[in-house]
Each structure stands twice: as C-alpha cells, then as structure tokens.
Amino acid sequence: MRIIFMGTPDFAVPTLDALVAAGHDVVAVYSQPPRPAHRGKKETPSPVHARAAALGLPVLTPTSLRNAQAQAEFAAHDADVAVVAAYGLILPQAILDAPRHGCLNVHGSLLPRWRGAAPVQRAILAGDAETGVGIMQMEAGLDTGPVRLEGRTPIAGKTAGELTTELAQLGARLMVDVLADLDSHPAVAQPEDGITYAAKISKDEARLDWNLSAVQVERSVRAFNPMPGAWFEMGGERFKLLAADVVPPAEAPVGMAPGTILDDSLTIACNPGAIRPTLIQRAGRGAMGVAELLRGFSIAPGTRLD
Template sequence: MRHDRRIVYAGTPEFAVPALEALIAAGQTPVAVYTQPDRPAGRGRKLTPSPVKKVALAAGIPVQQPVSLKSAEAQAELGRLAPDVLIVAAYGLILPARVLAIPRSGGVNVHASLLPRWRGAAPIQRAIQAGDPETGVCLMQMEPGLDTGPVYACTSLPLDDDATAASVHDRLASLGARLLVERLDEILDGTLKPRPQPAEGVVYARKIEKAEAWIDWARPAAAIDRQVRAFVPWPVAQTRWGDQVLRIHQARPLPAPAGPEPAIPGTVIGIHADGVDVSAGSGILRLQVVQLPGRRPVAAADWARSAALIGHRLGGVG
C-alpha cells in the first residue's frame, strides 16, 4: 500500500471511528480530519467532542470543525490541504459540488447499505424494519445528490432474526473499515472503476423520528419485533402501561396459540420465565427486556413479578 497519499477524513459518530483507525493502522494517517462542532452532552450539557475528534486528537491529527462547508473560507481551507481524496463516513454535513471537486480523486463515502437500496439517513434501521434478509456496506464515489454516486465495491451482511440496529451498526462499521483499506489503492490508482447505481431498486431511508417508537399492537407481532430491534439503542420502542411509558429493549415474535378467539391486541395473555406475552394483530410478542421511567432495563419476568399483568391492556399513544 502506498503511503504518500494526502487523505482528508470526514466523519463524526462512532460509525466513522473504525475506518479512521484502520487508515491510521495501515500507515495512511490523514493529513486532517473534519468533524462536526462539539455538542452539549450529558446531564451537565457540557460541550463534548465527537468520537472521531477524540481518535484524531489522540493520533495527533489536525482537526477542522466548520459549521458548514458552503463558505468560500471553508473551501479555501480544504484546498490548502491539497488532498488526493476526501474519505467520508457519517460526517453529517452537506458537501457542495465545489468541495467534492477539490480532492484529486474526489470524495469516497463509506455507506451502510447495499446501494441503491436505502439511500439516506437511517439505512441500518430501515433495513431491519423492512425485514431485509441482508444489508451491507458500500464504497461510493460522492456526488452532490443523496447517495446517488457510482459504487466501487460492497460487502454484504446477513440480517439474522435477532439483529438490532446496534449490533448491525458495529458489524458494518468494521466491515466498511476493512473494505476501505483493502480497496483504497485501487480507487486512487484508477484501477478500480465505480459502477453507476441501477435505476431500479432505489429506496430512501428517511431519518428516524422519535414518534415512530410508539407501538401499534394491531400490527403483526413480527413487524413489532422488527420495530423493537430497529430502534435499539434509539429511540427504543415504547408503549403505554397505565399512565406510564414502558420501553421495550428486547422481544421476540411467537405464533398465536390454537384455540379460542385471540385477545384484543395489546392484552397481556401470559407470563413465563423468559418473558411476558402480549397479543398482537396476528401472533404474540414476548417481551423480554423492558424499562420503566427513571429505572434501568430489567428482564420482563422481573417486571411481571412486581405487578398484576394478566388481562391488562398495553397501548395508547403519548
């Protein structure tokens, strides 16, 4: 691998950390790292650096934190770095065409889906919600459009029945880092040519809204299970239990038992050592890990020991 490349790296959250660490480990330390400005975090709302900034500072890499890259001043600063390539992973700021034209080889994006499926802000969560059998990560040549650029290479990842947004996030971040280091020389030498994305199969992964966390018990248990898994660790699926909000961190769908007419959706119909069964529009959802306001997540069976739940109906929207 050549070590004379002038790489600028742009990323902000945890997803972008493995790729930056992989570049450093491979002797491809960026000449600068771009990340979003420090944000208030925690109970004290103290200004906190992004995960990417922490890694960059620890490695002695200069850090830039412009509020926007649309200004002539910000673009001139990037130009002074004379980058061969701008590598982007979950940066979170719009990159104008003028910015993408500055690096000799343009911008390369590490994107967490199998493009053209799930372009946009929340590809991991939307893939789980939709029940996709697999997802993956792609290296894409950046264009001004939303994840529309041609693709250099992809790696796929099967989505198991217990896959959560948290677990898939970590797997894809690692797979993307490995793919980037493996293919970067070919991309910069021009020996790996990107292929245009097909026009068919384009799906947009819109941003997750907190209101989507509310469970509609009239939906099938399998769909609610996907909602639960897609929203771990945020915003976490939730339902009403009396006048309290019950957050559901882990569950699994079960077929409805044979017998009489099923209970009204949302009704607690059984308590077991490994969870609490709730009737859904079709099937049953067994709650396994739940959380009440101001408390830590606990096994649903422990929650059941503290309350009379059989026949109680969960539901309602806050």
C-alpha cells in the same frame, strides 16, 4: 495518500482507525461541532472528534461548508482523497471536487436500496434478508454516486446497534482495500431500479403500534435498539422494549384486542399474533429481564397498554 477524513458518530471511528493503521497521512479530520450531552448537558466532542484528538490529528468542526472561506481551507489541505463516513453535513460541489480523487463515502446499505439517513434501521423494519456496506464515489445527489466496492451480511435477527457495529468494521476494511488500489476498484454506476429511501428515524416513530403484526412489532424493537429505543406506555409510565420474541402462531390467542397483556409472562397481543418481551427498561432504570420487572411491578393479564 494524503487524506481528509470526515465523520461524526461511532460508526465512522473504525474507518479512521483503519486509515491510520494502513499508514495513510490523515492531514485533517472534519467532524460535527461538540454538542450538549449526558445529564449535565456539557459540550461533548463527537466520537470521531475524540478519537482523532487521541491520535494527535488536527480536527475542524465547521457548522457549514457552503461558504468560500471554508471551501478554501478545505482545498488548502491538498488532499489526494476525502474519506466520508456519516459526517452529517451536505458536501457542496466545491468540496466534492477539491481532492484529486474526489470524495469516497462509507454507506451502510446495498445501494441503490436505502439511500439516505437511516439505512440500517430501514432495512430491519422492511424485513430485508441481508444488507451491507458500499464504498461510493460521492456526487451531488443523495447517495447516487457509483460504487467501487461493497460487502454483504445477513440481518438474521440483529439489532440496529449490532448491525451498525458490524457494518462499521466491514466498511473500514473495504475502504482500505479500495484506497490500496483505486484502479482495481473502478466506480460502477448504481442500477436505476430498486431505489428506496431511508428517512431519518423520529422518536414518535419508535412508539410501538400493537395494531401491527407481531413480526412487524419485533422488527421495530430491533430497528430502534439502541436508539431511540422502541417504547410503549402503561399507567402513565414509559417503558423501553429492548428485545422480544414472536410467539409461535400455535401459541398466540386470536380475537384479543391489540395491546392486551395475555399472561403472566407479559405476552402482548398484536394484530395478528403476539410478542413476548425478554428485555425491558423502565424510565430512569437499567435494562432488566421480564421476570425481574414483574417481581417488583405487577401487570395483570387482561391489562390494556396505552
């Protein structure tokens, strides 16, 4: 098939690779424009842009698809279908209608649960037992289109980074299956019940709240790993908490103020329960185990975190 691919982050790269490997003719790749990145703030192409260039595919990086010229250029590709994976721009109706078979989206949730920008993180924060990925026929609404195929996976203690990588690979396989035989994967309307929305994650939201239960705090640690990173402050310094265990109820002291350091293993009181960090990162340094941290940074039991 003649395919326009539209994607930006690492999540989208496996789908692009799978389309090429399956022998499809990717006639154009659309991605977000290069943005300042890293310490030097050098203009850096997106992961999809970089991968497409390595594959020798033409890349376009418009800042909008709402103007007539951009829409005419898009239609001129004469595509059978557009494949979309975390592109980052709203597609107006003229874009959705241009390919012969419309636009198909790789969405990282079991729709209609977690429509929107951050489905993986929201599923972890909510304590969902499983999530998945769906191949959705796009329409003008926010992730409201019918679904052609979906796959499921248990969350089972995974971080957002681990889960995103898994869903990216799963979504790539499902997209290839759908494109191999569209008629065998008809678009099925989403249920009208069970709709939830996955709002974008803010950096402030990633600040750990010790007034939450230990279970909820541990979910936050996983949901914000790797980005933006769950964090707390102590003595004016910011620490990222990359991994933690929930302390068994029998071992968690009661009556301690939330945010209190309980022992020499950096166990932290929550409300209720406690967590025991296992991987932590100081500002400007690499990740380290708690024992390594405490060898060079003394934190006395009874200390209250900011």
